[in-house]
Amino acid sequence: MKRMLGLICLIPQLLQAQYLPNKDYPKGYFRNPLNVPIELAGNFGELRPNHFHSGIDIKTQQRENLEVHAVADGYVSRVGVSHTGFGNALYITHPNGYTTVYAHLNRFYPQLEKYVKQKQYEQESWATSLEIPEGMFPVKKGEFVAWSGNTGGSGGPHLHLEIRNTATEKPLNPLLFGFDVPDKRAPEVYRVALYDRSKSLYEQQPIMLPVKLVNGQYVPAQPVVKIRASEVGVAVQAIDRMSNSANANGIYEVVLLDNDVPSIGFQLDDIGYDETRYLNAHIDYKVKKSGGPYLQLVFALPGNKLDVYHDLKGDGILNLSDGAVHQIKLLVKDAYGNTSTVKFGLQQQAGETSEKVCANTMYPDSRNIFENNQVEFFLEEQALYDRICFNYLELPSKNPKALSNTFRLHTALVPVHNTYNPRIKTNRLVPLGLEHKVVMVREGAGGSGVSATVLEDGWYKGSFRDFGDFHLELDTVAPKIGVISGGKGGKIAFSMSDASGIKSYRAELDGKWLMFVRRGNVLTYTFDEHCPPGSHNLKLTVTDEVGNTAVQHLKFSR
Numbered sequence: 248m249k250r251m252l253g254l255i256c257l258i259p260q261l262l263q264a265q266y267l268p269n270k271d272y273p274k275g276y277f278r279n280p281l282n283v284p285i286e287l288a289g290n291f292g293e294l295r296p297n298h299f300h301s302g303i304d305i306k307t308q309q310r311e312n313l314e315v316h317a318v319a320d321g322y323v324s325r326v327g328v329s330h331t332g333f334g335n336a337l338y339i340t341h342p343n344g345y346t347t348v349y350a351h352l353n354r355f356y357p358q359l360e361k362y363v364k365q366k367q368y369e370q371e372s373w374a375t376s377l378e379i380p381e382g383m384f385p386v387k388k389g390e391f392v393a394w395s396g397n398t399g400g401s402g403g404p405h406l407h408l409e410i411r412n413t414a415t416e417k418p419l420n421p422l423l424f425g426f427d428v429p430d431k432r433a434p435e436v437y438r439v440a441l442y443d444r445s446k447s448l449y450e451q452q453p454i455m456l457p458v459k460l461v462n463g464q465y466v467p468a469q470p471v472v473k474i475r476a477s478e479v480g481v482a483v484q485a486i487d488r489m490s491n492s493a494n495a496n497g498i499y500e501v502v503l504l505d506n507d508v509p510s511i512g513f514q515l516d517d518i519g520y521d522e523t524r525y526l527n528a529h530i531d532y533k534v535k536k537s538g539g540p541y542l543q544l545v546f547a548l549p550g551n552k553l554d555v556y557h558d559l560k561g562d563g564i565l566n567l568s569d570g571a572v573h574q575i576k577l578l579v580k581d582a583y584g585n586t587s588t589v590k591f592g593l594q595q596q597a598g599e600t601s602e603k604v605c606a607n608t609m610y611p612d613s614r615n616i617f618e619n620n621q622v623e624f625f626l627e628e629q630a631l632y633d634r635i636c637f638n639y640l641e642l643p644s645k646n647p648k649a650l651s652n653t654f655r656l657h658t659a660l661v662p663v664h665n666t667y668n669p670r671i672k673t674n675r676l677v678p679l680g681l682e683h684k685v686v687m688v689r690e691g692a693g694g695s696g697v698s699a700t701v702l703e704d705g706w707y708k709g710s711f712r713d714f715g716d717f718h719l720e721l722d723t724v725a726p727k728i729g730v731i732s733g734g735k736g737g738k739i740a741f742s743m744s745d746a747s748g749i750k751s752y753r754a755e756l757d758g759k760w761l762m763f764v765r766r767g768n769v770l771t772y773t774f775d776e777h778c779p780p781g782s783h784n785l786k787l788t789v790t791d792e793v794g795n796t797a798v799q800h801l802k803f804s805r
Contacts (some may be wrong), residue, residue: 263662266502266578267512267557274425276343277318277386280408281305281395284494285428288405290582291420292515293497294530294541298523299515300497301418302348302409303426307395311353311404313532315393317409318347323384323392326355330765333407334399340381340413348418350407353396359384363760368777371753371760374677399764410674412517419514421497422582429490433585434498436465436485439577440531440542441593443476444564446602448548448633449533449661456591463696464588465796471592477568477594482531487581503545503563505573510561511545513576518555525553527662528632533634536660536692545577549634550611550664567595568795605636622654622717623706624669635661650675650685650719651688657714661690670706671719677719684793686722686747691715697722697747701790722747725797734803739763740771741799745791752789761785780805 279285289304307313317339324346325338333350337359340346354360362384367375386392410421421444422428453472458465481503486495502512513529528551531542546563547556556563557597567573577589609615611631617624617639640655650673669687677685682702687697687709698709700719707719726749731740741763743749752770754761761777763770770787772778785801 251692266559266635267500267514270420270423270516272419272424273343277347277410277424277426278316278715279426280315280318280349280406281307281313282316283308283313284491286788287428287489287496288492288494290422290487290496291347291418292499292518294526294543295790297527299518299526299701301518301520301523302350302407303421305406305408306492307404307406307500309404310395311394313395313406314391315352315395315406317386317388317390317392319343319388321347321386322381323359323379323386324381324611325379325556326359326375328363328367328373328743329399330767332399334401335393335396336399339386339392339573344413344479346411346413347418348407348411349393350409350410351396351398351401351405352393353398354394356392359392367762368760373762373764374785415517415519419776420497420582423516423696430583431490431585432488433587434485434487434579434581436483436577436579436587436589437540438484439467439483439589439591440482440534441474442480442482443474443479444480444546445476447635448531449635450602452699453531453534453542456552458589464590466589467591471572471594473594473596474567475596475598477566477595479565479567480544480546481564481565481575481577483577483579483589484542485579485587498543498579500581501543502544502578504576505561505565507574507576508558509562510565511559511563512557513555514557515555517798518553522553524664525551527664529553529555532662533660547749548632550629552629565593567593570595586602603636607637607639608634609637610634617656620672621652621674622656622669622671624656624667626667627665628665630667632662644718646718646720648720650721653716653718655716659693659713659715661714663712663747666710666712668708668710669717670703670708671717673719681721681723684723684795686720686793687717687719689715689717691714697792699747722791722793723795725795728787728789728797728799730799730801733801734805737774738771739785739801739803740769741787743768743789745789745795746791750790750792752787755786757783774805
């Protein structure tokens with residue numbers, strides 16, 4: 248009888264699990280990469296600026312240099328070193344068709360560290376990406392391979408772990424592989440948003456419905472919500488927490504039901520780096536850029552090519568034209584199947600809806616062009632996710648360094664998927680011989696950006712991935728170099744800065760290339776075999792994006 252009652256209780260969960268595909272990844276094949284229990288600071292699919300998080304972030308007890316171990320047998324297939332992104336990263340390919348990635352490391356294990364350093368000196372570059380032959384560095388499950396750290400684009404000590412499909416190189420959701428991470432907590436849902444899908448997502452403000460947990464289900468204040476639209480899209484704001492961690496992580500799955508009929512669902516798994524920027528189409532970008540929350544759309548925008556959505560008996564667009572009350576249900580899950588349910592009624596409200604007349608509509612899946620005598624650009628077919636009513640304004644520039652007026656190209660509250668090339672003409676004389684020093688400056692939501700330009704038939708062409716306000720100015724200022732340490736404590740360190748960005752740096756010790764490690768805009772060299780005892784002359788050259796160069800000389804003794 249107890250078993251039967253238990254099965255009866257499980258029936259709703261079993262039925263829910265059938266809506267979207269079950270993932271059949273190997274369980275128990277991979278071990279914990281650390282010697283401490285797994286506590287997550289971030290999970291796969293967590294929403295980040297312009298991308299989905301591609302792995303799990305494992306806490307390292309707020310410290311660096313914990314031992315990192317191979318999660319399974321395999322071989323080191325690649326190593327990356329950079330001051331951005333993954334920092335020091337190690338890739339291990341396994342015989343079962345998967346590759347694991349370990350990122351933000353401080354150092355690799357000694358034999359590998361020696362090999363990487365040799366290659367860096369051969370290439371005369373600290374930043375490197377090395378493909379490594381299969382038989383050179385084999386590893387066994389549990390073997391020590393690196394020390395954890397805080398390198399690259401890391402906000403604190405942790406280990407970033409990915410599991411990728413070796414053939415496609417797509418990151419997969421590691422929590423579907425059976426790691427021992429305690430989690431019995433269902434996702435927390437904060438609000439639902441409603442959209443009139445006869446209009447562009449970017450030409451409206453959604454109806455926001457805060458929800459609260461009542462009798463085990465999330466509900467809004469009013470049981471039936473009325474909306475002046477016949478076709479409605481839904482978005483949800485939700486997070487997930489693990490049983491042993493208070494961090495607000497991302498959800499895994501959402502299914503939308505209309506009168507108990509499943510319409511659409513999405514699962515955050517198997518997302519490649521070439522498509523991760525479609526996060527900006529998966530969320531209400533305008534709301535987020537305006538200071539609001541992450542709202543995940545439970546429908547696909549026309550220009551969204553992300554392959555995480557599953558049309559069931561609909562496409563997520565709710566048809567309310569029958570005038571009846573539709574019982575809407577959202578099933579919000581984490582990777583372990585813990586589920587939260589959102590319920591509310593939805594009904595079309597009588598009345599006319601209006602949409603403004605637009606003089607210049609731009610469409611997704613189309614090549615869009617704008618041009619006049621002073622500014623022009625075109626957008627490739629993949630650039631827009633939904634149609635926009637393009638706004639343009641020419642303003643006198645308030646910047647005394649400006650070589651042009653300011654051109655408002657729509658608004659930075661609307662996303663652009665790929666790079667485009669605005670071209671602007673100057674209205675002030677550019678001194679002869681300084682044409683290559685002209686930069687294009689963008690200002691808008693999320694801050695400003697600077698691009699070097701190319702002169703083409705009187706037009707200065709820049710490169711950007713955002714709309715905003717653009718103007719031209721001259722950059723003839725060399726980067727700034729500061730001495731942080733001149734050899735004290737066995738280290739030499741410099742700071743560097745520049746308005747248009749650092750393009751490259753090169754250090755030479757007594758005329759020979761010397762490797763400096765870059766973290767942010769700080770360069771550090773720790774004395775090693777490349778600096779023997781005695782007196783030395785060090786030369787550091789730093790170049791910005793338009794070729795302005797600064798040189799710092801340092802004489803020291805070791």
